[in-house]
Amino acid sequence: MRVCILVEGTYPYITGGVSSWIQMLIENMPDIEFDVVHLAPWKWTRSFGYKPPKNLKYIYEYLLFSSDFSKTNIAFDERELVRYVRQLIELKEERAKYFANILRVTAGKHIDYLLLSRTFWDFLNDIYIRYFQEEGFPGFYWTVIGFIVPILGAIQALPPKADIYHSTTTGYAVLSALTGKYYHGGKLIVTEHGIYHREREIEITKSKSIPEVYKKPWIEIFKLISATAYAECDALTTLFEKNQIFQFELGADFRKMRVIPNGIDIKKFSTIRKVEHDTFNVAMVGRVVPIKDVVTGIKAFDALVKEVPNSRLYIIGPTDEDEEYYQRCVNLVELLGLSGKVIFTGKANVIDYYGMMDVLLISSISEGQPLVQLEAMAAGLPVVVTNVGNCPEIALDPDGQSGFVVEPKDYVAMAEKLIILAKDKALRETFAQNGRRVVSQKYTLERMINSYRQLYEEVLSNA
Known part of the structure; x- marks a missing residue:
């Protein structure tokens, strides 16, 4: 069995919390091979906070704001992507399904160059005229680019082939995990220690740097990513029952849900x-x-x-x-x-x-x-x-x-x-x-490890 754990700005650099949980998980399943995909907005220069266990084979690092417009994928139809995005904006329901379609279409493809295409420019102008005409266009343009670039970075952070992709958030890391699921055909487990979209909503609401008119769309984007992760994952775990209420609000399927508390030695x-x-x-x-x-x-x-x-x-x-x-x-x-x-x-x-x-x-x-x-x-x-x-x-x-x-x-x-x-x-x-x-x-640590081992075996047996 090979498991790829996907994180944002934590393991192996930051100690405590999610990072400690990951270290314990890997150390206590020595018969399972692990990879870690670390997504971050910038290149980390600090040393590792943990000694990688022997069964941690590779640590892959991707930068969310590292765009490369020189790479293109000729087989990719940019008009198809824009059509999906338009449907996503105009629909009131089933948005998660259409967002999943976008991820399937783009999985394994290099799509940064789309930001320089005429198709994207026309689409951007249309959105501006429809919804944000009262705002200045330069501010609108750079705000949208700020929204899109890390999402594109996460989608293009193709993880290695694995049997299971285990994402520790429903944010950018889960976009990379979904790409791995669609491209390589692995299973997806999402574990939420905190409820990601609620944490981002609090941050955005309090932010003084984001204009009020853009706060609601940005919050809705994070909710959409969470809803898509809940719909597309093979198993959804969290640490305690209170968190499940927030997962249910975005349509999580109770048949996929588990509560697995933290454990310690x-x-x-x-x-x-x-x-x-x-x-x-x-x-x-x-x-x-x-x-x-x-x-x-x-x-x-x-x-x-x-x-x-x-x-x-x-x-x-x-x-x-x-x-x-x-x-x-x-x-x-x-x-x-x-x-x-x-x-x-x-x-x-x-x-x-x-x-x-x-x-x-x-x-x-x-x-x-x-x-x-x-x-x-x-x-x-x-x-x-x-x-x-x-x-x-x-x-x-x-x-x-x-x-x-x-x-x-x-x-x-x-x-x-x-x-x-x-x-x-x-x-x-x-x-x-x-x-x-x-x-x-x-x-106890034993209880936690046994629960995740059983979950890994269960999702693979449902292939």
Whole structure:
């Protein structure tokens, strides 16, 4: 069996989250050969964040904004493509079917040159006159080009021949996966850790760089890609049931759907030795980037210190992904007079720190089912998490509460919960015991690996 995993801007460069999940998946199925297709807007120069397992045969890299207008495909009928696109715009229903037809027609073909063709220019003029005539044409033109180029880049990122294409998003990566399915005849599995089109909708809605008139069409494009992926895949998985509601909204077939929770190496974290310390230590684990909302975590810690002066905050994770945001966090620490109490470790092994931590704080504004929450529970740490993704369901599991849940951005509520835990050692121990029990029963690595192995075998047996 050969499986090709398709990602956007994550593995093997970015650590944690989806990347950790991919590394565990490959490492724990040594009898299966894997390839990885990495799509990104630019060429990455940083080193790999993981040592590639022996059964990871090749890593292919494609640039979404790398157009080559010199290559053409004479056998390709550009008028057929434009006809499909016109139908796509004019139809109210079955758009996913027509978009799939476009992908089938273009699979394995080089189509960048179409952007310079008279057919495309006439089509563009028609769309402008019909829908955007009140806007300036230069702005319209470059906005449309900005929409189209990464889509063309993803479609032309033809993956290697594989039995199964396993996409980690319903964004650009799934366009490459669909191309592989149509061109090579493999099966397609889509795994959504977060719901991609909803995340893009939030980003676009909040964006100040995209004119309002173009926001709705751009959001609809991402919804269309997701709907097409749901319709064309052979299996659709996600980490928790709440995500399936959003998949159903775009027509996902329940017969294809599975919930496969994340899993962790329980023994690796449950055997961490506790280190004696005389401070109350709070851990934030992850990349120092806006989506993790480290700023709010620092504000919550500032309020904690006023009540529990001997507290310390350890921010454990890479600081080089968004240097401007990292500097903002450093400046805030200095402004609040917390230097010496807030420690940025940079990229580190959390096992080296968990033994002296008292609580895990997740202040993120968006999450799926964070591995760090499960790992902290296995290590015997109570948690304070935001009400995003699957974080609250895990923390408030009916078989045992392992922590508190607060709303995103509410640093006052975060601080209140941290103060409660700092002053109540018995409660910390109760949450710790509950967390260990829940994670060992429901979120084991063995369970996750077995579920994906069975899924791989199932989709191939339905050939």
